[in-house]
Amino acid sequence: MEIFRIGDYLKKAREDQKRTQEEVCEGICEPATLSRLENNERAPAYNRLVALLQRLGLPDDRFYALLSPKETKIGALQKEITSASIWYVQREGEEKRQIREEGIAKLQELEKTAGSGDRLIEQYALSMRAIFGTQEGDYSPEEQLFMLMEAIRKTVPRFDLEEINRHLYSLDEMRVINQIAIAYSKFGDHEKVADIYSQLLKYAENHYQQIVQSAGHLPLITSNYAIELGLCKRYEKAIEIAERGRQACLKYGHYSLLPNLIHIQAECYYRLADMKQSRLLYQRAYHIYCAIEDNHNCSILKKEALEFLGVEF
Numbered sequence: 001m002e003i004f005r006i007g008d009y010l011k012k013a014r015e016d017q018k019r020t021q022e023e024v025c026e027g028i029c030e031p032a033t034l035s036r037l038e039n040n041e042r043a044p045a046y047n048r049l050v051a052l053l054q055r056l057g058l059p060d061d062r063f064y065a066l067l068s069p070k071e072t073k074i075g076a077l078q079k080e081i082t083s084a085s086i087w088y089v090q091r092e093g094e095e096k097r098q099i100r101e102e103g104i105a106k107l108q109e110l111e112k113t114a115g116s117g118d119r120l121i122e123q124y125a126l127s128m129r130a131i132f133g134t135q136e137g138d139y140s141p142e143e144q145l146f147m148l149m150e151a152i153r154k155t156v157p158r159f160d161l162e163e164i165n166r167h168l169y170s171l172d173e174m175r176v177i178n179q180i181a182i183a184y185s186k187f188g189d190h191e192k193v194a195d196i197y198s199q200l201l202k203y204a205e206n207h208y209q210q211i212v213q214s215a216g217h218l219p220l221i222t223s224n225y226a227i228e229l230g231l232c233k234r235y236e237k238a239i240e241i242a243e244r245g246r247q248a249c250l251k252y253g254h255y256s257l258l259p260n261l262i263h264i265q266a267e268c269y270y271r272l273a274d275m276k277q278s279r280l281l282y283q284r285a286y287h288i289y290c291a292i293e294d295n296h297n298c299s300i301l302k303k304e305a306l307e308f309l310g311v312e313f
Helices: 006-016 019-026 030-038 046-055 069-090 093-114 119-132 143-150 161-166 171-187 190-207 210-230 235-252 257-272 275-291 296-310
Strands: none
Touching: 006 030, 006 046, 006 119, 019 030, 019 046, 019 143, 019 235, 030 046, 046 069, 046 171, 069 093, 069 119, 093 119, 119 143, 161 190, 171 190, 171 210, 190 210, 210 235, 210 257, 235 257, 235 275, 257 296, 275 296
8 A cells, every 4th residue: 555645645736736835824824834744844733734635625534643632632522512503503492502501611621622822723613602602692693794704714814705716725614604604694695695605616516526524515505505596586596506415415425404405495396386396395305304303494394385385294
């Protein structure tokens, strides 16, 4: 088996893509640090190395790294916090409040463990706080947007929503941009949000083909993009984008957003007066929601199907 040193791997990919060191490491580390890494003179912190690989569209699961106890703990905390943030959005009432408290406590532990000066951790923590809010409740859309723009500019100082593809992004940075789009959607500017998702989808499809983890981003981006297209009454385009997401779910085995994508198609076919196809897709989405125990979206679907089609599940 041929073995490559990580520095050689990074340098070759960067040069093949005709990227400068400044473009690749902007906001993550100094160009001199990347130069030393490419010359195999120095290994950066694990999270920085992963971000550099992802910005170049490289898989980050093909290299061996010795993690310190601190790095191991940070990674575990981030997984727990990210999982909690997903549950938080989906839950209501007392359960939602408990998840918020646990999420905020984990964020405090993460920040204490990481210490100061790590912009990637600071970005992650700020973006998660925008989701969880405070013990008193959620932040307003304006507050969320301010926090998220501050978060993305920690590592992409010249970030511009009009020219997203000018920069390179890690998967975490893509997640923050997705959050920014969601925040804008709350203001009702759906054409602007659709443009953000159009840029994100183009970037993800062109840039992340080698990264297995990024396959989960495609259903998320297409689902949110299709929703915004539907709100803009661009139903045919919404169906097309949702279908691309559905195919990505099947191809890569990411099924959590599969019913959402089918649900979007069902509503769009209803808006286009294709009741037969709409009814079929509502039935499919309903059964998948039930199978994965997504009670929140299942309830929404049942109300829609009854209102639109007179179908009762």
